[in-house]
Amino acid sequence: MLEIKKLSVSVEKNKILDNLDLTIGSGEVHAIMGPNGSGKSTIAHTLAGNPNYNVDSGQALFNGKDLFELDPSERSLEGLFLAFQYPIELPGVSNASYLKQILNVHRKYEGKDPIDAAEFLKILKEKSNRLNIPMEMHSRFVNTGFSGGEKKKNEVLQMDFLNPSLVIMDETDSGLDVDALRQTSEAVNQLRSSDRSFIIITHYLRLLEYIEPDYVHVFQDGKIVESGDKKLAHKIDKEGYAT
Amino acid sequence: MNKLNKDNFKQDSYKHGFVTDIESEKIPRGLNEEVVKIISKKKNEPQWMLDWRLKAFNRLEVMKKPDWGKVKFDEINFQDIYYYSSPKGFEDKPKSLDEVDPKLLETYEKLGIPLKEQEVLAGVAVDAVFDSVSVATTFKEKLNEMGVIFCPISEAIQKHPELVKKYLGSVIPITDHFYATLNSAVFSDGSFVYVPKGVKCPMELSTYFRINASETGQFERTLIIADEGSYVSYLEGCTAPMRDENQLHAANVELVALDNAEIKYSTVQNWYPGDENGKGGIYNFVTKRGLCKGKNSKISWTQIETGSAITWKYPSCILRGDNSIGEFYSVAITNNYQQADTGTKMIHLGKNTKSKIISKGISAGKSSNTYRGLVKFNRKAENAKNITQCDSLLVGNTCSANTIPLTENNSNSSSIEHEATTSKISDEQLFYCMQRGLDAEQAQSLIVNGFCKEVLQKLPMEFAVEAQKLVSISLEGSVG
Numbered sequence: 277m278l279e280i281k282k283l284s285v286s287v288e289k290n291k292i293l294d295n296l297d298l299t300i301g302s303g304e305v306h307a308i309m310g311p312n313g314s315g316k317s318t319i320a321h322t323l324a325g326n327p328n329y330n331v332d333s334g335q336a337l338f339n340g341k342d343l344f345e346l347d348p349s350e351r352s353l354e355g356l357f358l359a360f361q362y363p364i365e366l367p368g369v370s371n372a373s374y375l376k377q378i379l380n381v382h383r384k385y386e387g388k389d390p391i392d393a394a395e396f397l398k399i400l401k402e403k404s405n406r407l408n409i410p411m412e413m414h415s416r417f418v419n420t421g422f423s424g425g426e427k428k429k430n431e432v433l434q435m436d437f438l439n440p441s442l443v444i445m446d447e448t449d450s451g452l453d454v455d456a457l458r459q460t461s462e463a464v465n466q467l468r469s470s471d472r473s474f475i476i477i478t479h480y481l482r483l484l485e486y487i488e489p490d491y492v493h494v495f496q497d498g499k500i501v502e503s504g505d506k507k508l509a510h511k512i513d514k515e516g517y518a519t
Numbered sequence: 520m521n522k523l524n525k526d527n528f529k530q531d532s533y534k535h536g537f538v539t540d541i542e543s544e545k546i547p548r549g550l551n552e553e554v555v556k557i558i559s560k561k562k563n564e565p566q567w568m569l570d571w572r573l574k575a576f577n578r579l580e581v582m583k584k585p586d587w588g589k590v591k592f593d594e595i596n597f598q599d600i601y602y603y604s605s606p607k608g609f610e611d612k613p614k615s616l617d618e619v620d621p622k623l624l625e626t627y628e629k630l631g632i633p634l635k636e637q638e639v640l641a642g643v644a645v646d647a648v649f650d651s652v653s654v655a656t657t658f659k660e661k662l663n664e665m666g667v668i669f670c671p672i673s674e675a676i677q678k679h680p681e682l683v684k685k686y687l688g689s690v691i692p693i694t695d696h697f698y699a700t701l702n703s704a705v706f707s708d709g710s711f712v713y714v715p716k717g718v719k720c721p722m723e724l725s726t727y728f729r730i731n732a733s734e735t736g737q738f739e740r741t742l743i744i745a746d747e748g749s750y751v752s753y754l755e756g757c758t759a760p761m762r763d764e765n766q767l768h769a770a771n772v773e774l775v776a777l778d779n780a781e782i783k784y785s786t787v788q789n790w791y792p793g794d795e796n797g798k799g800g801i802y803n804f805v806t807k808r809g810l811c812k813g814k815n816s817k818i819s820w821t822q823i824e825t826g827s828a829i830t831w832k833y834p835s836c837i838l839r840g841d842n843s844i845g846e847f848y849s850v851a852i853t854n855n856y857q858q859a860d861t862g863t864k865m866i867h868l869g870k871n872t873k874s875k876i877i878s879k880g881i882s883a884g885k886s887s888n889t890y891r892g893l894v895k896f897n898r899k900a901e902n903a904k905n906i907t908q909c910d911s912l913l914v915g916n917t918c919s920a921n922t923i924p925l926t927e928n929n930s931n932s933s934s935i936e937h938e939a940t941t942s943k944i945s946d947e948q949l950f951y952c953m954q955r956g957l958d959a960e961q962a963q964s965l966i967v968n969g970f971c972k973e974v975l976q977k978l979p980m981e982f983a984v985e986a987q988k989l990v991s992i993s994l995e996g997s998v999g
Contacts, residue, residue, distance in 0.1 A: 324950075325950075325953075325954075326950050327950065328946070347953070347958075347959075348953035348954050349953040349954075349955075349956050349957055349962075351954075352953070352954055352956040353956050358954050360951065360954075363951070364945075364947050364948050364950075364951035365948075366948060366951075366952070366965070366966060367969055367970070368968070368969025368971070368972035368973070369965055369966070369968070369969035369972075374965070377957070378952075378955040378956055378957065381955075381956040381957055381961070382956050385956070417969065434955060438955065438956065
């Protein structure tokens with residue numbers, strides 16, 4: 277699914293990722309933990325193609341394609357989804373029309389006709405329900421004036437619409453209260469499948485108690501310093517990152 | 520991130536740039552008394568109309584051109600322009616569409632404005648003005664049944680002289696300013712609307728202006744009168760071929776709303792903007808003014824300005840009637856080397872008059888975009904209120920945006936609220952949308968349409984979708 281080889285990334289000439297190797301198989305859930313500034317979000321944004329992150333060397337193969345040859349929209353169309361830590365506001369753009377538009381560009385890429393209005397509304401209701409999102413939210417502008425929890429749920433909702441094969445969740449748990457965390461995690465769990473992989477970036481064990489990872493990696497100074505299964509997350513929760 | 524094919528840019532970005540191959544009849548170049556007389560004669564005008572024109576012409580000779588706009592252009596040689604051009608054989612106006620040259624009908628069809636009544640948008644009546652003449656007006660009979668007069672102004676001068684005499688120049692006097700006075704002297708065609716007392720006009724009225732002939736100016740004149748308790752919604756659209764030369768378009772539009780009447784006037788201005796190096800394009804120097812003459816009357820201007828090399832216009836409202844309302848909703852988009860200096864004037868004369876201004880300026884490329892507005896409260900305008908909101912959006916680093924809001928308050932009990940913002944399309948917004956699969960252009964267009972939403976939704980529904988597309992197209996090639 278995803279193969280990262282010797283990846284080095286810098287932001288404004290500061291080296292953040294240093295010779296990173298990581299392989300993610302189909303259907304696997306990988307958690308990335310680590311202290312602030314260790315490069316967790318950098319890996320997320322680099323894979324998604326944020327132009328502020330410069331790939332200095334290395335490679336990332338996504339379903340056999342060289343990811344760094346694709347622009348951000350092509351990566352999305354190929355099935356890579358990033359749930360943002362800080363979702364961006366789009367004033368004046370209603371959430372419903374936005375969801376419909378992003379769904380339709382994906383449908384077009386797959387050679388399908390645009391979705392009809394009734395069908396869209398039906399899916400929207402169904403998917404919103406699962407996340408306990410009120411329909412009223414969709415007539416508001418994308419992320420504009422949304423609470424922290426609403427923004428994060430809206431990210432998961434978009435993920436649900438776009439049917440990605442690789443999901444990167446960048447601190448989706450931050451800003452969520454217990455109920456929202458549970459609802460969001462349940463929605464994510466329902467989306468787990470043998471042909472969809474997840475990279476879950478988090479500081480905290482609590483998210484991983486809901487979404488059980490197959491692997492846990494600890495980032496420090498732009499490198500993976502330790503890998504293991506979910507027990508590693510428990511260990512970190514107790515002992516912290518200090519070694 | 521930009522995948523735009525530059526070779527196709529020009530063609531793609533201005534879809535109305537074709538020329539209709541049709542023989543035209545022009546009168547000799549230049550501006551003089553003789554030309555004014557010829558135009559009047561071509562239109563078979565009565566003496567009073569010619570006298571009116573000549574009065575304007577004589578006044579023009581002593582007038583100075585306004586030079587305060589934030590626009591730069593080479594001196595216009597007014598003697599070099601053709602002031603009248605019509606498709607050949609238009610001496611006798613065709614009585615029905617069957618007599619109209621098929622090439623003309625084809626032109627409008629290509630522009631998306633079919634003129635055959637069975638094909639047109641239901642609920643929209645169209646007057647089609649080609650260079651200096653009106654070629655067809657649809658749904659005239661149907662409107663007539665309700666007493667609504669919708670016809671070319673040249674016809675109104677013949678058939679409804681009492682209305683024209685009473686109202687022409689009553690809002691924009693012939694002494695107003697250089698370009699308005701020029702129009703008064705040489706105006707050729709445009710639309711005339713009269714909605715009688717108590718009538719709610721049953722359909723959208725629209726005029727489609729097309730400049731086709733080269734080296735020719737278009738000087739249309741529109742007059743709309745809404746009698747007591749009536750309502751009318753009117754829309755104008757404008758396009759022109761792509762040419763290296765600059766062509767002048769100096770229109771006058773006058774609106775009069777009597778007691779309890781409402782006029783909603785929308786413009787989708789898409790004159791040729793010039794090429795990506797700033798060559799060619801229309802100089803759009805337009806005077807639009809509405810008079811809320813009666814009490815409780817309302818005039819609302821909505822404009823989507825995407826075309827023209829230079830746009831210089833300030834659709835205004837004179838709020839004379841007590842409790843009258845003036846509104847101005849504007850989106851002005853400039854790209855490449857376009858220049859726009861546009862805004863409004865709200866002149867509060869009556870008591871409890873209200874005005875609202877929402878202006879959205881979007882600049883890209885090397886363009887310059889200025890909002891200029893005046894809100895004036897007369898001494899007698901007790902309890903008058905104005906709300907002004909001016910937002911500018913910058914695309915890239917080489918464009919400029921300016922906001923020049925002037926206020927003059929002579930009334931103690933009145934209030935003005937003003938808000939202005941300037942923002943840039945952020946890389947974060949673009950990246951966010953692209954991460955969801957939109958390409959750079961789609962992402963930009965989504966963000967810009969969101970920015971303009973407040974104004975776009977004021978357009979009649981039939982045109983809102985078209986306008987959204989136009990907003991996107993106008994900015995093509997500006998993401999890099």
